[in-house]
Amino acid sequence: MSSGTFHKILKPLLFTTFIVGCFVIGFLMYYKPSTGWLNHLLKFSDSVTNGHDVFTKKNESSNSKNLIPQISPEKKEKNKTVILVWLLPFGSNREMDICSSAFNIEGCFITADKKLYNKSHGVFFHHRDIHRDLSNLPKSPRPLFQRWIWMNMESPTNSPKLPGINNLFNLTVNYHQDSTVQVPYGSIIPVEPQENFVLPNKNKLVCWIVSNWNPNYARVKYYRELQKHIKIDVYGRAFGKYIGKQDFHPTISSCKFYLSFENSVHKDYITEKLYNPLSLGTVPVVLGTTRQNYENFVQGDAFIHVDDFKSPKELADYLHLLDKNQELYLAYFKWRKHFKVQRHTFWTEHACKACEYIRKHKEYRVINDLIKWYWG
Known part of the structure; x- marks a missing residue:
């Protein structure tokens, strides 16, 4: 090819290249492309980066708090089952937001704020604080989703029978084994690993701490006979010997x-x-319900029942025998190698466990004859 011919071809080619280059530069300067293709690319990138959105991260603040969704207190409460304590048991106010930390019960919000009545899934009533005419119960209509909870830990003898409480409550919280939610005064639970029980030092034979004295009580009548045959160290207001909290456990x-x-x-x-006494290393001598009933709650070789003896004198003789025979006495603590006592917390544990029940059981029921069930 001649030099003249080559120059004739090169000149238009360079001009064309220049024009195309200018067009491309102008296009990139003034046209904003869609990010659809980029989003598609980033979705693919998600699977490689274990679910983290790299495109979003690039535009976020470097403050790490912005990377974690913040949930407002209102939303936290909204997502929980709300239990309203309508009547503080015996006027005792205490920290209530402990269902998770103290009892490992999640998703519950316990409150005494009556303004939350219409939002409450359950309303908690302590029987001993209800007025006889029911005048201190809620006046507002009950929301359809709401359950009313009856709680009482006193015996029928020491609980007033209130007319009008039938067909009022949806569940019961009580020491009764057939309550909707049973919460006994204590439980015997397994110990892992096994424990070597060490008997506390003993300088008294038989003790009794009592404040509620009534000469007609079966326990008072039994004590009066028993103390004729064995020495009993007595304490409490009934005997004019007040025991402070710091001395209560050491005395027992x-x-x-x-x-x-x-x-x-x-x-x-x-x-x-x-x-x-079970938890403090002392043998309980029980007077109450039957031995069989006691054994539904605690090992039979952990206590002595007055019904096992024909008379208070026979019981006294047996206690004297155990006092002189250490091997026989220590047999009452064999259970301590594998078990321990767990005390239950009045009344917050009752409210938390009622909440747990409501969360798990959505069916609706009414306690039709609470008076017959509890008072017989």
Whole structure:
């Protein structure tokens, strides 16, 4: 090819290249492309980066808090089951937001704020605080989704029978084994690993701490006969010997035997009078419901029942025998190698467990004859 011919071809080619280049530069400067193709590319990138959106991250603040969705307190409450404590048991106000931390019960919000009545999934009533004419119960209509919870830990003998409480409540929280939600005064739970029980030092034989004194009580009548045959160290307001909180447990643990006498005799009514000495290394001598009923809650070789003896004198003789025979006495603590006492927390645990029940059971029921069920 001649030089003249080559120049004739090159000149138009360079001109064309220049024009195309200008067009491309102008296009890129003034045209904003769609990000659809980029989003598609990023979706593919998600699978490689374990679910993190790299495109979003590039535009986010470097503040790490912005990477975590923040949930407002209102939304937290909204996502929980709300239990309104309408009547604070015996006026006792305490920290309520402990269902998760204390009892491992999730998703519950316990409150005493009556302004939340219409938002509450359950309303919690302590029987002993309800007025006889029911005048301190809610006046507003009950929302259709709401359940009313009846709670009482006193025995029928010491609980007023209130007309009008039938067909009012949806579930019961009580020490009764057949309550909707059973919460006993205490429980015997397994120990892992096994424990070597060490008997506390003992300098007293039999002890009793009592404040509620009534000469007609079965326990008072039994005590009066028993104390004729064995020495009993007595404490409490009933005897003019007040025991402070700091002395309560040391006093019980210093005794070989403790009179765990209930103030009334009812099925399943087994109170802290049993669980205190059990937990403190003292053998309970029980008076209350039947031995068989006690054994539904605690091992039969962990306590002594007055019904096992024909008379208070026969019981006293047996206690004297155990006092002199350490091997026989220590047999009452064999259970401690595999089990321990768990005390239940009045009343917050009852509210939390009622909440847990409501979360798990959506069916609707009414306690049609609460008076017959509880008072017989």
